[in-house]
Structures are given as structure tokens and as C-alpha cells.
Amino acid sequence: MIDRPHSPSDESDPMTLAISKSKYVAGLQCPKLLWTHYNDRDALPAPDAAKQAIFDTGHMVGDLAKNLFPGGVEIAWSDDPNGRMEQTVAETLELMKQRIPLYEASFLVDGCYCRADLLVPTAGDAWDLYEVKSTTGVKDVNLQDVAFQASAIERCGVRLDRMYLVHLDNTYVRRGDLDVHGLFHAEDVTVRARALMPDVPQNVQRMHAVIIGERPGTPIGEHCSDPYECDLWPACSSFLPRDSVLDLYRVRKRDAFAMIGDGVMSVVDISPAALNAKQRIQQEAIRTGVTHVQAEEIHTWLAGLEYPLHCFDFETMMPAVPIFDGTRPYQQIPFQFSLHIVDRLGAEPRHVEFLAENAVDPRPALIGALGEIGPEGTILAYNIAFEQARLRELAVDFPDHARPLLGFANRFQDLLVPFRSFWWHDARQRGSCSLKFVLPAITGTTYDGMEIAEGGQAAREFQRVVFGNVGPAEKLRVLLALRTYCAQDTLALVDVVDALREATNS
Numbered sequence: 001m002i003d004r005p006h007s008p009s010d011e012s013d014p015m016t017l018a019i020s021k022s023k024y025v026a027g028l029q030c031p032k033l034l035w036t037h038y039n040d041r042d043a044l045p046a047p048d049a050a051k052q053a054i055f056d057t058g059h060m061v062g063d064l065a066k067n068l069f070p071g072g073v074e075i076a077w078s079d080d081p082n083g084r085m086e087q088t089v090a091e092t093l094e095l096m097k098q099r100i101p102l103y104e105a106s107f108l109v110d111g112c113y114c115r116a117d118l119l120v121p122t123a124g125d126a127w128d129l130y131e132v133k134s135t136t137g138v139k140d141v142n143l144q145d146v147a148f149q150a151s152a153i154e155r156c157g158v159r160l161d162r163m164y165l166v167h168l169d170n171t172y173v174r175r176g177d178l179d180v181h182g183l184f185h186a187e188d189v190t191v192r193a194r195a196l197m198p199d200v201p202q203n204v205q206r207m208h209a210v211i212i213g214e215r216p217g218t219p220i221g222e223h224c225s226d227p228y229e230c231d232l233w234p235a236c237s238s239f240l241p242r243d244s245v246l247d248l249y250r251v252r253k254r255d256a257f258a259m260i261g262d263g264v265m266s267v268v269d270i271s272p273a274a275l276n277a278k279q280r281i282q283q284e285a286i287r288t289g290v291t292h293v294q295a296e297e298i299h300t301w302l303a304g305l306e307y308p309l310h311c312f313d314f315e316t317m318m319p320a321v322p323i324f325d326g327t328r329p330y331q332q333i334p335f336q337f338s339l340h341i342v343d344r345l346g347a348e349p350r351h352v353e354f355l356a357e358n359a360v361d362p363r364p365a366l367i368g369a370l371g372e373i374g375p376e377g378t379i380l381a382y383n384i385a386f387e388q389a390r391l392r393e394l395a396v397d398f399p400d401h402a403r404p405l406l407g408f409a410n411r412f413q414d415l416l417v418p419f420r421s422f423w424w425h426d427a428r429q430r431g432s433c434s435l436k437f438v439l440p441a442i443t444g445t446t447y448d449g450m451e452i453a454e455g456g457q458a459a460r461e462f463q464r465v466v467f468g469n470v471g472p473a474e475k476l477r478v479l480l481a482l483r484t485y486c487a488q489d490t491l492a493l494v495d496v497v498d499a500l501r502e503a504t505n506s
């Protein structure tokens with residue numbers, strides 16, 4: 001149901017050899033990962049907050065999808081460890097006689113155990129299979145998932161008619177109450193899933209052999225993040241040195257893993273002839289420890305900034321299921337901004353901010369607060385495409401305010417430019433031009449120790465305390481942390497500009 005394997009509520013028992021749909025997908029990704037699930041489960045880290053949020057979204061979306069076929073019965077996952085798979089199977093067989101929709105219908109055959117999100121009776125004695133994902137499209141890995149289930153279900157003697165992948169429809173716009181038939185799109189994947197089904201029994205046989213064997217010595221490679229980021233990456237990649245070839249600026253993963261396979265582990269070990277100009281700057285910075293500075297280019301770029309300088313940053317949330325009228329699944333909804341205004345060169349920055357605090361659409365009030373941006377001067381952000389896109393979306397959704405919003409969008413300059421151009425580059429960036437790497441390298445400031453330290457966490461915490469059920473003290477605490485975090489993001493822009501001026505005497 002969720003578009004990740006290895007959910008903590010995963011439907012298999014590690015004490016048995018039964019392979020569930022998520023373990024099947026894990027087994028296709030990597031034998032070592034599969035083996036670890038059954039033999040060294042403690043090596044798998046508990047899901048962090050970001051991953052847990054993905055799981056929670058998946059479960060919420062899965063529950064909503066049951067409303068596509070109301071009147072069904074859920075096959076509950078028993079807490080009793082003794083024969084719980086068998087219990088769910090027996091219950092499924094009994095309920096199938098009633099020819100009603102079943103949620104989590106369960107099947108066990110030839111070492112395969114699956115719980116189907118939705119199994120719906122169709123013509124004659126046949127059934128349709130629906131796999132629910134919280135994504136907005138069908139991925140190849142989803143087809144493997146469906147094929148695994150369909151193979152197991154049909155080997156149990158059940159006749160399947162059609163197979164569907166149910167996902168969120170990102171063209172759906174909420175108007176009033178949620179319309180589940182508009183929210184979801186059921187894509188018929190019967191032909192594509194059937195094409196994969198013949199391979200399932202032999203794949204499962206191979207996986208069983210892996211599980212009962214020695215830990216596989218699978219080397220790291222592109223499969224470590226395809227189709228999912230593997231939880232064992234920190235352990236499996238621990239042999240790599242600092243500034244490994246995977247940190248080479250914009251390196252293709254295929255090329256980096258080929259180098260590792262050839263024994264070339266570090267950026268400094270690569271022949272300069274194989275590098276482009278930016279990669280050579282990175283290599284030289286690592287080798288010498290000296291920061292690369294192209295003062296003339298930086299000076300010219302800084303001269304293009306107009307004061308008052310408005311250092312700006314949005315925080316947004318992306319609810320999988322739209323909360324507000326007029327919004328779509330996973331639409332970016334700005335709920336906070338921070339603005340540090342430097343009125344003239346050398347002046348102390350003054351701070352203006354907006355943070356929604358109530359469980360209503362934050363955008364109308366946020367648009368009003370954007371009036372704090374003065375009529376003149378550069379608006380500066382880091383990677384402006386994000387801020388500009390949000391302003392243009394607001395202009396579409398709130399056409400009465402389109403003129404000033406589009407006016408703001410057209411005044412942006414991108415502080416990313418000096419770093420993406422490698423006019424300033426430091427080895428501590430680890431080949432990244434993200435502000436989270438640039439800021440500590442150029443100013444020494446970090447986000448370490450901050451209660452909220454990145455945008456995803458900000459969005460999760462905002463939704464938790466503003467739309468969830470938390471006490472006033474907790475809400476106040478988190479709102480304060482959100483203000484501190486977003487303010488740091490725009491003060492960072494002020495500091496980076498100052499640091500560039502200092503480095504180039506501008």
C-alpha cells in the first residue's frame with residue numbers, strides 16, 4: 001500500500017521463510033538486503049521521522065482507498081504470533097464466499113504470503129485486484145509488486161480478471177468534501193503485470209536460497225538507491241574514504257561505481273584528464289585544502305544586487321491528500337516565509353516573517369504579509385526556481401493578487417549562481433552546492449543542534465502541531481522552533497553575501 005518496502009507493519013513474519021510483497025521487492029533490489037531482513041534484522045535501522053511520515057501517509061491513503069469499494073470487510077492482522085498468517089488466510093477463504101470487497105485479503109502459497117490491498121468480486125467467480133500507492137503514477141517496481149500478488153493469488157486457485165494500480169490523481173482539485181473517485185486513478189496494469197508473473201516462482205525460489213545461505217557479498221552499486229534508498233547504505237558504503245568518487249560534482253552514479261569497481265575510491269585519485277573544469281576545481285580544492293575564489297566574477301555578480309536587499313525563503317508543505325479547496329494532491333502550500341531586509345550596503349538586516357498558526361488555508365494571510373516586501377530592490381533566494389514557482393502558483397490560485405505576486409517573482413536573483421558557477425568553491429562542500437553545505441564552508445554557521453534543521457522536518461512539524469491534536473505548550477514550542485529555523489535560512493543569505501564581499505573586497 002505504501003510505496004516503500006520494509007514498513008514496520010510489514011506483513012510477513014521474519015521467523016518464517018514466507019516472502020511478502022515488500023520482501024519480494026527488496027529481494028529483487030539486492031540479495032544482501034533480503035538476507036539481512038531474515039537473518040540480521042537488528043542491522044536495519046528503525047525508520048526515521050521522514051520515513052515514518054511516508055509510511056503514515058501510505059496507511060492514510062490506503063484507508064481512504066477502501067472507500068472506492070464500500071461495504072467490504074478488512075482481514076485484520078492478528079497480534080497473536082502463533083499462526084497469524086494462517087489465520088488471515090482462513091478468514092479470507094471464508095469471507096470470499098460472500099462475494100464482497102475484501103481489504104487485505106491474504107494468501108499463502110509456496111512460501112509466498114501476500115495481503116492484497118483491495119480484492120473486489122467481478123463477473124462470475126472472478127476477482128479484480130487493486131494495489132494502492134500513495135504516489136501519483138505507476139512505477140516499474142509497482143508492477144513487480146502486483147505480479148507477485150497475482151501470481152500467489154492465482155496459485156491459490158482464485159481467478160483474477162483485471163489488475164489495477166490505484167494511485168493519487170494529481171489533476172484532482174478538491175472542491176468541498178473529498179471525492180475519492182476523483183482523488184484516485186485506477187490504472188489497469190493487467191497486461192504488464194501478467195508479463196512479469198511467470199518469473200515470480202523462480203525468483204521466490206532463488207530468494208529462499210539466499211535467505212538460508214551465507215550473507216551475500218553483494219557490492220554497492222546503482223541498485224543501492226533503485227528503486228529505493230537502501231537502509232543499509234551507511235554500513236555497506238563505510239569503506240569509502242571521505243571525498244569519495246561518489247562526491248564528485250554531478251558525477252553519474254554509473255561512472256562513480258565503475259571507478260569504485262576499478263579501485264579508484266577518492267576524488268583525488270581520478271586522472272584530471274577525465275574531469276570537467278568544475279570537477280577539476282573540486283579536486284584541486286580537496287588536494288590543497290585551499291578555497292577556490294574567482295574574485296572578478298563574484299565582484300561583478302555582487303554589483304548586480306540592488307538595495308534594499310530582500311533575503312527571502314518560503315517553507316511549504318505538500319499534503320498527499322489535499323486539505324484545502326482548490327488544491328491538488330502533493331501541491332506545495334507555502335505556510336511560512338522569512339525575510340531579512342538590508343536597506344543599504346553595510347546596514348544591519350531587519351527581520352520580517354509570517355507563520356500560519358491556525359488550521360485553515362495559510363495562503364490568503366501569507367499573501368497579505370508578502371506586502372512587507374518593498375517596491376524596490378533585489379529579492380534574493382538560494383535556488384530561486386522554488387520561490388518563483390510558489391509565487392506563480394499563488395498568482396494562479398489567487399488571481400486578484402497576481403500582479404504584485406508576479407512582480408515579486410520577476411525581481412529575484414539567485415545566490416546559488418556564484419557557487420554553481422564554481423566562482424567560490426571549498427572542499428568542505430563535498431561536491432554539493434546546496435546551502436546546507438555552502439553555509440558552513442563559507443561562514444562556519446551550521447544547522448547542527450537546531451530543533452528544526454531542514455525543510456521536510458519543518459513541514460512535518462507544522463502539520464503535526466497546526467492540524468494535529470497537540471496541546472498549546474507543544475504547539476507554541478514547535479512554532480518557535482519553526483520561526484528560528486526559517487529566520488536562520490534568510491540570515492544565512494545575508495551572511496553568505498557578506499562573506500562573498502569579504503572574500504573579494506567587494
Ligand code: SF4
Pocket residue numbers: 029030031032033218219220221223224225230231232233234236237
Ligand atoms: S546498500 Fe546496496 S549492497 Fe548494501 S544491502 Fe543495500 S542495496 Fe545491497
